[in-house]
Amino acid sequence: MRSAAIERAGWAGSEAGRSGSSWTEVRFRTMTFADSGSLFREEAVTARSTTWLRLKPRSPLLIGRLKADSAYLTTLPYIPGRILRGAWAEYRRIQNQLQTLASDARRIQIWNFHPAPAGARYSLPLPLSAWTCKSYPGFRPGGHGVLDSLIPRLAYALLERSNAPPSLPFQTVCDLCKARTTPLGGYYACDPEGRFERIRIPLQFQTKIAMSRRRRAAMEGMLYQVTAIAPHEPLTLIGCMHGPADLIRELREAIARVGIGALTRRGYGEVEVEEAQPPAYPPLQERVERFNRLLRDLWKDLSRLVPANPPPELPAGLYFTVDLLAPGIFREEPLGSPTLVPTLRLAGQVLRPIFWITRPLLVSGWSTAWGLPKPIALAAAPGSSYVFCWEQTNWEALEALEQDGIGERTDEGFGELLICHPFHTEVEPV
Numbered sequence: 250m251r252s253a254a255i256e257r258a259g260w261a262g263s264e265a266g267r268s269g270s271s272w273t274e275v276r277f278r279t280m281t282f283a284d285s286g287s288l289f290r291e292e293a294v295t296a297r298s299t300t301w302l303r304l305k306p307r308s309p310l311l312i313g314r315l316k317a318d319s320a321y322l323t324t325l326p327y328i329p330g331r332i333l334r335g336a337w338a339e340y341r342r343i344q345n346q347l348q349t350l351a352s353d354a355r356r357i358q359i360w361n362f363h364p365a366p367a368g369a370r371y372s373l374p375l376p377l378s379a380w381t382c383k384s385y386p387g388f389r390p391g392g393h394g395v396l397d398s399l400i401p402r403l404a405y406a407l408l409e410r411s412n413a414p415p416s417l418p419f420q421t422v423c424d425l426c427k428a429r430t431t432p433l434g435g436y437y438a439c440d441p442e443g444r445f446e447r448i449r450i451p452l453q454f455q456t457k458i459a460m461s462r463r464r465r466a467a468m469e470g471m472l473y474q475v476t477a478i479a480p481h482e483p484l485t486l487i488g489c490m491h492g493p494a495d496l497i498r499e500l501r502e503a504i505a506r507v508g509i510g511a512l513t514r515r516g517y518g519e520v521e522v523e524e525a526q527p528p529a530y531p532p533l534q535e536r537v538e539r540f541n542r543l544l545r546d547l548w549k550d551l552s553r554l555v556p557a558n559p560p561p562e563l564p565a566g567l568y569f570t571v572d573l574l575a576p577g578i579f580r581e582e583p584l585g586s587p588t589l590v591p592t593l594r595l596a597g598q599v600l601r602p603i604f605w606i607t608r609p610l611l612v613s614g615w616s617t618a619w620g621l622p623k624p625i626a627l628a629a630a631p632g633s634s635y636v637f638c639w640e641q642t643n644w645e646a647l648e649a650l651e652q653d654g655i656g657e658r659t660d661e662g663f664g665e666l667l668i669c670h671p672f673h674t675e676v677e678p679v
């Protein structure tokens with residue numbers, strides 16, 4: 250049996266307003282490296298190995314926030330790391346070994362587990378810059394295709410900031426039917442042949458009778474509806490953790506024995522755990538170099554539209570993006586005001602993005618230590634992209650950034666990122 254506090258801990262954190270707001274913010278700054286501001290980091294996790302795991306749902310999964318005043322419970326499409334940590338805490342509680350949990354939890358970084366069809370080469374959330382045809386949305390051949398607008402918009406924005414702005418407004422229409430384009434969200438997968446498809450998460454709906462905690466009996470007239478991830482093949486969830494092998498082994502055991510998410514006492518949350526291969530997208534250096542090559546090519550194409558003669562040069566430096574795979578929580582400086590735009594501290598340098606596409610989101614959480622809800626925080630939505638220009642080329646620093654994540658509460662899975670999301674180079678519809 251779970252205690253009420255741990256049951257709630259299983260819900261720890263979720264995103265409100267995921268569908269509430271659909272606007273996209275696009276802004277840019279001048280290309281100077283600011284000397285103020287810094288990145289808030291929680292205690293760094295010590296040296297450890299990386300293990301990728303695959304979770305196969307064996308019963309419905311309800312991953313989300315407990316809403317006291319709502320008759321609808323809807324799952325998140327992925328499993329935040331903090332939910333797995335909640336399962337671990339419960340496992341330790343059953344074995345009466347909670348004393349070292351806090352210190353052990355600091356030795357392991359549990360990232361988020363994202364939907365991935367079995368057999369896919371990799372799967373990722375689409376960046377907010379992914380656009381599709383408004384009339385026939387979706388990947389080809391079923392739809393009119395999906396393209397990424399980040400590099401063209403970045404080149405255009407940089408040209409606008411140069412002394413010779415382009416004479417035409419930036420717009421994209423479908424090359425097959427000339428309809429307007431619209432953002433496409435959610436997850437996509439790349440199959441072994443390199444074809445893309447959108448991941449459809451199978452959902453299951455159930456109406457349940459509310460139970461009184463006091464009387465342990467059904468409450469008359471109190472019904473609620475649960476929307477959960479259905480345990481249908483081939484959907485699995487894949488993610489990684491960095492830490493000592495013995496803790497990872499224990500965590501695996503905990504997930505398999507205790508279950509994850511909410512309503513585990515009512516048959517929800519059962520998963521099978523197995524070791525997985527890391528996702529096979531191109532390595533970091535290759536992604537960054539491809540991004541820079543394409544930006545330079547597009548810059549040349551676009552600068553032909555500039556009336557000035559000769560066209561301006563692309564400002565020098567290594568361009569790279571930070572792409573959020575999960576919500577990111579940032580502040581202007583430690584204890585400063587919340588912001589949607591992170592500042593990086595890389596190899597002793599402070600970097601601010603020169604261009605970004607993001608969207609706000611509200612996140613909450615549950616502090617197991619305090620037994621209290623965490624305050625609701627402003628976060629940048631998954632799929633947010635931030636472009637940086639750096640005069641250095643330091644691959645180790647970029648690898649470390651990718652491994653550590655950015656912003657606050659990375660130990661709960663916030664701020665998980667990829668540098669140069671592979672979809673950014675899909676500038677032609679696919």
Ligand SMILES: [Zn+2]
Pocket residue numbers: 382383384385393423424425426427428
């Ligand atoms: Zn079209």
